[in-house]
Amino acid sequence: MNARNSCIHKAGRHLFTALGIVSLFLGITSTGWLVLIVDQWALPWKSLAVMAPPPAPQAARQQTPPQTR
Amino acid sequence: MDQQRLNQQLILWVRLLLGLQYLLGGINWWYKILPFPSITDPVASANKHAVLMAMIETGWMFQTAKLIELLTGLALLFNRFIPLMLVVSFPVALSTFILDAMIGPTLVGFLGGTTSFAVLWAKFLDLVYFGGCVLAMQGFLMIAYFDRYRPMLVARAEAKAP
Numbered sequence: 001m002n003a004r005n006s007c008i009h010k011a012g013r014h015l016f017t018a019l020g021i022v023s024l025f026l027g028i029t030s031t032g033w034l035v036l037i038v039d040q041w042a043l044p045w046k047s048l049a050v051m052a053p054p055p056a057p058q059a060a061r062q063q064t065p066p067q068t069r
Numbered sequence: 070m071d072q073q074r075l076n077q078q079l080i081l082w083v084r085l086l087l088g089l090q091y092l093l094g095g096i097n098w099w100y101k102i103l104p105f106p107s108i109t110d111p112v113a114s115a116n117k118h119a120v121l122m123a124m125i126e127t128g129w130m131f132q133t134a135k136l137i138e139l140l141t142g143l144a145l146l147f148n149r150f151i152p153l154m155l156v157v158s159f160p161v162a163l164s165t166f167i168l169d170a171m172i173g174p175t176l177v178g179f180l181g182g183t184t185s186f187a188v189l190w191a192k193f194l195d196l197v198y199f200g201g202c203v204l205a206m207q208g209f210l211m212i213a214y215f216d217r218y219r220p221m222l223v224a225r226a227e228a229k230a231p
Contacts, residue, residue, distance in 0.1 A: 013072060013076070014072075016076060016209075016212060016213075017072060017075060017076055017079065019205070019208070019209050019212070020075075020076060020079030020080070020083060020209055021079065022205060023079070023083045023202075023205045023206045023208075023209040024079055024082055024083055024086070026197070026198070026201070026202035026205055026206070027082070027083055027086035027087065027090070027202060027206050028086065029198070029202075030090065030198045030199065030202040030203075031086045031087075031089050031090045031093075033198070034089075034090060034093050034094075034103065035089065035093070037103060037104070038093065038102045038103065039102050045103075045104035048104060050191065050194060051191050051194045051195040051198065051199075
């Protein structure tokens with residue numbers, strides 16, 4: 001029983017580390033991006049266009065709304 | 070580095086990154102520094118989701134969410150009341166994720182051939198890099214502080230009159 005608990009505990013710790021590494025990677029890239037576009041000091045706001053779907057042909061003539069989150 | 074020390078380092082850095090992200094998001098509502106909706110933006114220009122517009126139009130709902138983001142950012146950066154603020158801000162993080170995660174119609178459109186891959190990819194990046202990222206960091210920290218929540222998880226709690 002103890003061996004089984006220890007195994008579960010170990011797996012949980014590994015999963016926690018894995019989630020931490022994924023979170024750290026996403027955090028660095030996402031927060032880093034946000035910091036770089038603050039007041040457009042290092043990157044222009046239009047760098048977010050990679051996440052904005054290209055406008056549909058009929059909608060392209062209208063004004064494009066700003067990115068939101 | 071042993072695993073426990075690695076985990077402690079991960080907790081520290083994820084806490085600071087999430088704190089910074091919340092702080093920037095919160096500040097941006099009152100002082101525009103990012104291309105996201107701010108208090109100075111006209112409501113009509115705000116949006117990819119009608120939900121967001123409706124929240125802004127209430128005049129208090131979006132402001133409250135932004136105030137919570139600001140306070141959570143400060144709490145995470147200065148290591149004060151973190152377990153409490155993680156719970157308080159969880160509905161905001163979850164709602165943001167759900168708003169970003171509404172890619173079902175786009176996915177159906179892509180599978181049906183009416184939506185391009187570029188549109189699907191843009192939605193996916195938005196989902197991962199904003200809503201998904203915050204939820205992952207928040208979830209990681211809530212697991213890290215789980216011992217603080219354990220006393221709350223009782224089925225029948227006794228109330229104690231003052």
